[in-house]
Amino acid sequence: MPTFEARDPSAPAFWSERFEQNFMPWDRGGVPDALQRFVAQTPQKHVALIPGCGVGYEVAYLSEAGWDVTAIDFSPAAVAAAQAMLGPWASRVVEADFFTFVPKIPLDLIYERAFLCALPRDRWQQIVERWAELLPPGGLLAGFFYFDDAPKGPPFGIAPAQLEALLTPSFERIEDSLATDSVSVFSGRERWQVWRRIAR
Ligand SMILES: C[S@@+](CC[C@H](N)C(=O)[O-])C[C@H]1O[C@@H](n2cnc3c(N)ncnc32)[C@H](O)[C@@H]1O
Numbered sequence: 001m002p003t004f005e006a007r008d009p010s011a012p013a014f015w016s017e018r019f020e021q022n023f024m025p026w027d028r029g030g031v032p033d034a035l036q037r038f039v040a041q042t043p044q045k046h047v048a049l050i051p052g053c054g055v056g057y058e059v060a061y062l063s064e065a066g067w068d069v070t071a072i073d074f075s076p077a078a079v080a081a082a083q084a085m086l087g088p089w090a091s092r093v094v095e096a097d098f099f100t101f102v103p104k105i106p107l108d109l110i111y112e113r114a115f116l117c118a119l120p121r122d123r124w125q126q127i128v129e130r131w132a133e134l135l136p137p138g139g140l141l142a143g144f145f146y147f148d149d150a151p152k153g154p155p156f157g158i159a160p161a162q163l164e165a166l167l168t169p170s171f172e173r174i175e176d177s178l179a180t181d182s183v184s185v186f187s188g189r190e191r192w193q194v195w196r197r198i199a200r
Contacts, residue, residue, distance in 0.1 A: 012076070025184070035061075052074075079095045137199040
């Protein structure tokens, strides 16, 4: 286990240090099965945002499926890693902070993986509010949610009831299943869920 100076996961330096030292226990190294199943089942070519994309394997996969994908990360080291990996899709990755980023075109889907659980619990309300602002009624929040109650993180797990309390004012859940191919840090506690934005 390497040693790190940065201690605040709300700051880009925390994540950059970990990418630079190649310490990324969250990194799936590819596209999760449940996302692949979702893409295979949906004829719609979504306009999607991937907040906190990390290496962003999903960017190439979704772009090749015909989606219009923008991926953002506020860590310059994460953006560099993603751009180096993505080849022709590198320009789809932008260095930006999720809380201030404004998409160039309206979104209809936000893909979540290991972003909510990357940030301290006192930031979650803000994340959910931004998800709701960025999606029109009918828009989808689709991805992976990590359920756990360990006080220390990241990853910061959520309780099922807390996720519902945060999301149900603005979203309704339309899919829920246990992830079958989680990396070990999330194993058995990660679920694929799709939430639909409801009218204000
Ligand atoms: C645990 S990693 C997950 C990366 C990727 N989603 C994955 O599944 O491998 C969390 C990522 O969120 C990024 N991040 C954290 N806060 C952010 C913010 N406010 N804006 C943009 N990116 C952020 C970090 O730099 C890091 O790359």
